[in-house]
Amino acid sequence: MAPTGFTAAAGQSLEARILDGLDAEQRQVASTLAGPMCVLAGAGTGKTRAITHRIAYGVHSGVYKPQRVLAVTFTARAAAEMRTRLRDLGVGGVQARTFHSAALRQLQYFWPQAVGGPLPGLLDHKANVIAEAARRLRLSADRAAIRDLAAEIEWAKVSMLTPDTYARAAAGRAEPAGFDLVTVARLFQSYEDVKTDRNIIDFEDVLLITVGILQEDPKVAAAVREQYRHFVVDEYQDVSPLQQRLLDLWLGERGDLCVVGDASQTIYSFTGATSRHLLQFTKRFPDAAVVKLVRDYRSTPQVVQLANSLLAARTKQPWRGSGPDPWPAPLELAAQRPAGPAPSFTECADDEAEAAQVAARIRSLLEAGVPASEIAILFRTNGQSEAYEQALASAGIGYQLRGGERFFGRREVRDAMLQLRASARAAGTEPVPQLARDVLANLGYTAQAPQSSGAVRERWESLAALVALADELDLARGEAAGGVFTMQDFVAELEERAAAQHAPTVQGVTLASLHSAKGLEWDAVFLVGLSEGLMPISFADTDEAVDEERRLLYVGITRAREHLALSWSLARTPGGRANRKPSRFLDGLRPASSSRTGLRSGAHGAERTGRRRQSAPAHCRVCATLLTTGAERKVGRCANCPPGYDEHTFEALRAWRKEAAQEAGMPAFVIFTDATLAAIAEARPGSLQELSKLPGVGPAKLERYGQDVLRTLGSD
Structure with a gap:
């Protein structure tokens, strides 16, 4: 029987159909089902397609049993997307989870027999516990210090350090929140004591305890290895030592492991992630098949060339650090899309001018037919977002702040899910898209967007996103795809997406940090604030840290499909001193003219004159002091x-x-x-x-x- 939404052509086997549409390298990934495999996959090369088709091919050819396959990735959203693709390929029984989700599931199951008693409560946020730990030591720590200490403790735990081993291993690291390493070690121990007193564990403990049980209880280890025979790990360049240890225990002495990653996209080393495991995979598995995916199907040749040039510029520099150069030879992407516009480079007078010219260019894109949901503004730090929020709001352009209010937490979405759930219980044979429209019409959905702005428009956009998702799923799984898609199926999909925070597309320009943009893509991307001190960030004071900043910019560039704009400003505030310089990473990439006034922007958009617009200095009306902010x-x-x-x-x-x-x-x-x-x-x-x-x-x-x-x- 053909899987829902995936039918074989007449005279063609289902397995052959699964391999159709894959390029030669993707086909090799999908059809090599036994033994270790390392897939080096560049940005936009279709790695998720390759590995989901690999799993589907393995299941439908009888080599894999779906319940014995575990696919692991790093975000709940990515795991949810993988489950959706696998369902569309007819292999819904495969487990696709994050490391933490998979470990927590195993811990909940095995805790009674391995440890006994109820499982301790799970700590969602460390701040209160760290504050209590600091008070016990009579240490003063404000909110910012607590945040930095939480990040440091997380790094220590995923690096498999204890309070006793932390100080020696952390030698040479920046002192978090100004505390010396010995004090941090004492606070680390105090934090662990507070958790013990409260009978709670944190997310790192979930991995640590699972590792401990698998190491110490042969019966539990045998049960897990019997359950899961085949493993796929996505974004393998971001695995931490602790996650690698857990993966090793899942595997045992077996080698049915497929890892996928790109060392050039390693941007989370501050959390303990390292590309070492990816780069040394063939040393551990000398017989591993290695496949390189370099055909970029996402971006235009102009964007791809800029991304390649950014990485190539680093390889020409001498390594000044201690030990061997950790920078591996980057994958050189080969663009597969038709040519597009050249990336633009714009120098602006100040931050407000930069935000204004970005808003003006976004307005032009919207008028040219680019959907707002296909436009993103990416910045290095979250503190940069406010200027762009204000500029977009002043221009009447809707936006969504990634990391802001979650889609499924919105009141209208909660109300919609309640009504859809109720309708599912009484649904007949009416097509899901039409039924969804009828139900959501009671909450304010209309076929045409309202002319008004503000809350009314935002409410409509949330409901419209649900309608669009109903259309999308019905097309992929419904009658047109040879399957049956019911309202019950739609509600189940929504509930699963809500649990994983896998939101549908909402109309609005995305504002996001470069780190949070990993794994996403848009038709048009604006990379802003590309000046020294922000890119690379000022505290990147080692070769390794600067290299990571280069990789972060590379990730930003490769998010763009067609339109790419890079900009920076010379001053922070209007009338301020123009003492900023464009990022060193742009040297050799931007046209020579972009460093001069010809491409600068004034407060109301790009100036075409040869002189930068200057605002007159403003003074306090009370004391006549020069105003600087x-x-x-x-x-x-x-x-x-x-x-x-x-x-x-x-x-x-x-x-x-x-x-x-x-x-x-x-x-x-x-x-x-x-x-x-x-x-x-x-x-x-x-x-x-x-x-x-x-x-x-x-x-x-x-x-x-x-x-x-x-x-x-x-x-x-």
């Missing part, structure tokens, strides 16, 4: 001078903003920053015209929030 310029007052507004008015505006943000499901500062609220409170405008003259209140925000602001001022 955007927040100070907005209120016309330096931070040292007292505010000229009534606190009750300011708090009333903050209360209104909080309520509006909660209703819209967005961060409060996206509506108005505190600096803008302060300016409004001081000016107390009495009309929309007066409000429009205040900094931070653009046309889009005036239309969306103007009347609410005036009502709040009138009733404060």
